[in-house]
Amino acid sequence: MALGLFGVCLVVVTAIINHPLLVPRENATVPENEEEIIRKMQVLEEKLHLEQLRLEEEVAQLAAEKEALERVAEEAQQQNESRSAWDLWSTLCMILFLVIEVWRQDHQDGPSPECLGGDEDELPGQDGAPLRGIILPNKATLDHFYERCIRGATADAARTREFVEGFVDDLLEALRSLCNRDRDMEVEDFIGVDSMYENWQVDKPLLCHLFVPFIPPEPYHFHPELWCSSRSVPLNRQGYGQIKVVRADEDTLGCICGKTKLGEDLLCLLHGKNNLAQPISEVEDPLCARGSPYLDTMQVMRWFQVALTRAWHRIAHKYEFDLAFGQLDTPGSLKIRFRSGKFMPFNLIPVIQCDDSDLYFVSHLSREPSGETPASSTDWLLSFAVYERHFLRMTSKTLPEGACHLTCLQIASFLLSKQRRLTGPSGLGNYHLKTALLHLLLSRRSTDWKAGQLDARLRELLCFLEKSLLEKKLHHFFIGNRKVPETLGLPEAVRKAEPLNLFRPFVLQRSLYRETVDSFYEMLKNAPALISEYSLHIPSDHANLPPKAVIL
Template identity: 25%
Template sequence: MVALVFIFTLLAQTLPLAGNDFNEHTFRHMKQHELYLREQMTVLLKEVEQINQNHSRMGMQALLSAVLFFWKTVSLCVFGLLFWPMWKIRKKFWEDQDNSDEVSCSSEEECQEEQELEKEVEEQQEELEDQEEKKQQEHTEMEELEQKEEAVLSLAAVPSHQEHGEMILSMLCELIKCSQFVIANTFYPVPEHPIVVGSTYEGWGLPEEEPIFCLLVPFKAPRGHIFHLDLGTTRQLPVKNSCIHVEWECTCGQEMGMLCFLRTSEDELRNQSPSLLDTLCTGSYLDVWKTACWFETLCMTSWKYLPESSVYSLNVTLLFKRSCRLRLTDVFRRTFLIEIMLGVQQDNTDIFLSSQETEAPYMPSTSWLQTCAVAEAKFFRYITARAGEDNLYLRYMRVCAYVLVGYNFSPYELKTVLMNLQTAIPMECWSWKNFVLRMEDIFHYLCCCLEQKCLDHFLVGNEAVPAEFILPWEFRESRPPNLFQHLVQDPDRHEQVLYEMEMLQDRFTTLLIYRKRQTSTCPTAEHIGHGEDAAQYEEGVAVEC
């Protein structure tokens, strides 16, 4: 009984050790209890031996077996009681260690996740900052682009002289009608309704103080005469050595009060006005010089019959032999230059044989140039009709005309570049939003043509010409002439224009930067050249004159 009480007391003391409040001190306490139990076991064994010695030998064997059984039972219980807290203690220790490992692993994973999250956040912030910078940069670029466009538009917004041009056209129409009345009983060529041509009427004239209003006056053969157009050699179009052959036509029974030049004797013809062959022809060909001089005289004679003569003053400027140039002055002492080309239509096409001036050092007076001026003016009217109210292509022409002043580029070359690009690029792409881009296209196209020494004529051999244009069959079928052929023949001039081409972009950029508002007046082309003159020109368009 004493042993059982001791065992249960020991069990009651050891059970709390299996709780969750295990620590190092408890472990040492258990070790001490184990030693104490072993000592008590030894004491019990000694008592058992002492008891065995006191009993008789007859009950010794039974008592020993019972004690042995009891001892085994007690040993098993003691061993169980000792093993259970030890197992709980080690289990708790392992669990704590595993939990600490899990906590450390989870903490490491959380740290990695937090680091990755921080990196993502930093990357997103960097992306947002980059986007903000890009937006600010785009906004700045858009503002600069808008400023450039405003500067270019203000630069291009030079007076188009449209009102003056309509006035001059109306006045010249009246002058032609009066001229027809003056020559009614003669055998001079009959002038017809004038056709406006040239950059001023097209809306993009060069920056000149006195714009030139250019018109072409077609005329027909007088009664009793026929015009035959001899185009000469057509290997290179437009033809430069064409002639107008004049012949008589039989008018017997057709014209009242007129003698037939073919069937009437010379003596009888003396009573009639002289034939065209006897007045404006050299041989049997119409003479350009004689015809231009005659038309100037006719204009001055007819002007006296117009009511406008009391308000305006009309004079002839004797500068050209092939064409007629008039100077019109109003009561406000404003002057208008009117250049009149005479021409004969080729069949029913938009091509004429004209008295247009030429750069050739010498040309026979009987040679008439094949001109495309009427067809080109028709092209710009064609573009205007499709461009609507926003005719920005005119601004491109004006800006290019400003930029090219003083360099070895002719207005006709500029016009050819614009016509080629306007048929290649859709009209909606010529809006103000794409102004700078289209200007870059113009310069790039011109630069490529200069490098290749080739700029094809627009109306000859070009499939892109709209069907509305009536052209001779040879214009449709022939190979286009090269407007830069002179560069092929002159390498020095080619190097010069390449150098000038590099300066054009700089001039355009300068105009964009310094052009703050529209100038009231612009320098004339006569005062603009190279070097210092070009610099003075750029300064002149940068500020108000």
């Protein structure tokens, strides 16, 4: 019983204690707090909604950027594929063009008997008739023309050469006797070059061209620098070079006594004690441009003219004629004046030998205007005149007796000289005719140059010139021509050089090209009438004459 009452009391007490009105709980939420919480939750919900919208926008933007990048990458890949295909096609086309060009050069270097000229449309507005429309005289007419107008005019060539060579020997000997070997240049024996020594001289008066090599005094020597084998040289300076004047004490292989203090007790066995090389600053290099170690062509010209004048005054009393300079801009252009009023011109050209070869650097060369001039007074023209003479002499030994190669060159040169008197000089000169003949000699068989084929070979020579003019391309015969026989001894640097285009001035000067082409076609048009005029009467038995021999 007691325990029952105690239990009831305990329940009542517990209920009273836990009643919220008597003992309020600490975590109890009043109505106003619930409203605040609800408001904050609404604000938080709005923020979360805005953040969700922002994130959705960023995700959409990233997706758009990714799609754009994928599209750009796809387009770039397509472009690369198309570019690769185009590059492959371009490479194949280039290879094909190179193969065609190599085939064309290999098969067309040897000219065909037909006219090599291009289509008439290649020269718009050309009034002159193309070569294939001109009928050249037959062999009988050409033979008679040659006998009357060329062979007779050159009959005195041997006597002229003999007279000029004897006088030049005396003149150079006098020059050597006046020169101081310690200070002056030393001249060597002359070398005959060009048409007079190749037996195709046509123009009168007969003109001898003589190279006069010279060397510097000790302790100097010449160091030639070839430009034909360098790809860095501008096109307008190909075929030229420079001559560097080097002292012996500047040579790495020379003596070093001038660069080292030997002391009082030491003596150079090569130079001795009193002949030590002076410092470079105390000695001025002879005939060089100011501030340059390279030989100056203008100073060489003045030196050579003064030296020839002094030499002539020394021997003038032995001769009954006068000697004068023919052209002031050419150092060795001389003219002998006889008391009868006749004169005999000749050229003494100062040259420098290129190493141990037959190449020579020429200060001034009396040749037809080429349209280009040296860029500097230290530029020297490279001459192959001695090699040309050797090649013609070597080739003539393999040709049949009475070969017509020089006859063709003489007739073409005669026609060109007559045309010059009518229309004046043009860009086409005798050297171009000679170069064309050398190319034909190298490409033709020796049996093709028989005397009976004079008319065919003359026509082919003129056709070759016409084709070269139309293409504005006539390669130098030696520079870059690997078909030249090795027995000629041409330097390997010249053989492996890039080909030199002698007609390059026509590419740069259109007026010169037009004048040259007009003059060439007018020469062709006048050729039949000119040859007929000089061949008014042809003997009936002229065609049966034996072939004429040309001796080199």
